[in-house]
Amino acid sequence: MLxxxxxxxxxxxxxxxxxxxxxxxxxxxxxxxxxxxxxxxxECGSCTVIMEGKAVxxxxxxxxxxxxxxxxxxEGLADDRELDLLQQKFMEHxxxxxxxxxxxxxxxxxxxxxxxxxxxxEEIRTAIAGNLCRCAGxxxxxxxxxxxxxx
Amino acid sequence: MAKFKYLKPSTLQxxxxxxxxxxxxxxxxxxxxxxxxxxxxxKIDPEIIIDISEIENxxxxxxxxxxxxxxxxxxxxxxAESDIVKRYCPILAQAAASVGATQIRNRGTxxxxxxxxxxxxxxxxxLVALGAVAxxxxxxxxxxxxxxxxxxxxxxxxxxxxxLLTFISIPQPTENSAGSFFKLGKRKAQAISIVNGAVQIGxxxxxxxxxxxxxxxxxxxxxxxxxxxxxxxxxxxxxNRQNIENAxxxxxxxxxxxxxxxxxxxxxxxxxxxxxxxAMSDSLEQLGVDVSYPGC
Numbered sequence: 001m002l003x004x005x006x007x008x009x010x011x012x013x014x015x016x017x018x019x020x021x022x023x024x025x026x027x028x029x030x031x032x033x034x035x036x037x038x039x040x041x042x043e044c045g046s047c048t049v050i051m052e053g054k055a056v057x058x059x060x061x062x063x064x065x066x067x068x069x070x071x072x073x074x075e076g077l078a079d080d081r082e083l084d085l086l087q088q089k090f091m092e093h094x095x096x097x098x099x100x101x102x103x104x105x106x107x108x109x110x111x112x113x114x115x116x117x118x119x120x121x122e123e124i125r126t127a128i129a130g131n132l133c134r135c136a137g138x139x140x141x142x143x144x145x146x147x148x149x150x151x
Numbered sequence: 152m153a154k155f156k157y158l159k160p161s162t163l164q165x166x167x168x169x170x171x172x173x174x175x176x177x178x179x180x181x182x183x184x185x186x187x188x189x190x191x192x193x194k195i196d197p198e199i200i201i202d203i204s205e206i207e208n209x210x211x212x213x214x215x216x217x218x219x220x221x222x223x224x225x226x227x228x229x230x231a232e233s234d235i236v237k238r239y240c241p242i243l244a245q246a247a248a249s250v251g252a253t254q255i256r257n258r259g260t261x262x263x264x265x266x267x268x269x270x271x272x273x274x275x276x277x278l279v280a281l282g283a284v285a286x287x288x289x290x291x292x293x294x295x296x297x298x299x300x301x302x303x304x305x306x307x308x309x310x311x312x313x314x315l316l317t318f319i320s321i322p323q324p325t326e327n328s329a330g331s332f333f334k335l336g337k338r339k340a341q342a343i344s345i346v347n348g349a350v351q352i353g354x355x356x357x358x359x360x361x362x363x364x365x366x367x368x369x370x371x372x373x374x375x376x377x378x379x380x381x382x383x384x385x386x387x388x389x390x391n392r393q394n395i396e397n398a399x400x401x402x403x404x405x406x407x408x409x410x411x412x413x414x415x416x417x418x419x420x421x422x423x424x425x426x427x428x429x430a431m432s433d434s435l436e437q438l439g440v441d442v443s444y445p446g447c
Contacts, residue, residue, distance in 0.1 A: 001157065018155065018157035018200070019153070019154060019155060019157075019190075021187070041187075041188045041191065042184055042251070042254065045252070048254055054228070054257040055253055055254050055257060056254050056257050056258050057254045057255070057258070060183050060184050060188070060254075060255075061183065061258070062157065062180070062187070062200070064159065064202070065159075065183070065202060065204065067159075108253065108254070111253075126253065126340075127253055129252045129253065129339065129340030129341070130252025130253050130255065130340060130341060131252075
């Protein structure tokens, strides 16, 4: 079926299979492989993208459901080769270990700061509670988000 | 994932027409947080998926004529953050806020949480404790079902295949009432409840008596359970520790939990009594009644 949507400020018109997931559309069709698949059932948050300003698991969204919607992926954070402040702070705080959860963490954090520019630690922790880091580097991730918010 | 046809009605009438034909297997989707997992695990194999997430009048929260009315396609985030819900039925805001994690609550809806009919669903005990009513509509008729009568088994509701859950209405609680939602899981986020539940009570503080008590337990039976014997043991009685502890014993005896990967049946029974006492104590504290439970 034919759908129109926006990804990272770029307008698309595509014929998609109705059973396709947003995650597969991003990775396979648009080759935006920054968005990762972990569990495929909404438990791990690796595939988090921002849809209409809200963090969502792209593995749980059907491609036709994004018709008329705006999506931001991790590739949409950096602007003209300059990193988003969150990305810079993740680097400064060494908030990346193996890196697999990082795109999802960044997108959950970005969605939080878009809605709430000055979150408390509790609000930061709630915002990333659906993102698992198997390296367990949570403290540094929270510190990086906090620093980006305070900057 | 199996092949299916995807339909996105823009009005309720259109959705009901799609549901009306009985020629093929259909499934309603909105946020998709449960359905997408079931599709992927081949637990369901519908021929048609009907997406109701764009039907405007099935979204939103309104307070009118003494009822709080919530559209079935309202997200859990919208409910958890709603000033109306937080003011009149805080236990529902707490229950909605305890489902999954932010990403799940941003997509998942109240209608989906109800229709998925999981014994461990978090919003269901809160809704039953509040005396919520479901509006269920088909092309031919509209009917109202008390939410506690909607669940007929694990994953099963009394909603027919040609019907759609459209609204959930909650009678606005009176001034002298308060409630408490509780959930015990392995962790705070993304946890399937070991035990969950809610109490909603009304009191006559001057006489020191309970005027109304709703006790609802989840994850301890195939469907949500309202513990009427515990309620009856308190209504009209004095507010004191002995009466609450007696009611807790009734709660423990009336539930029929199973042992599974999350906890044993014995543990669920014991912890249910404790959670009930804590919830009663919390509700009474909100009403300015002190029953002083040390350690709660």
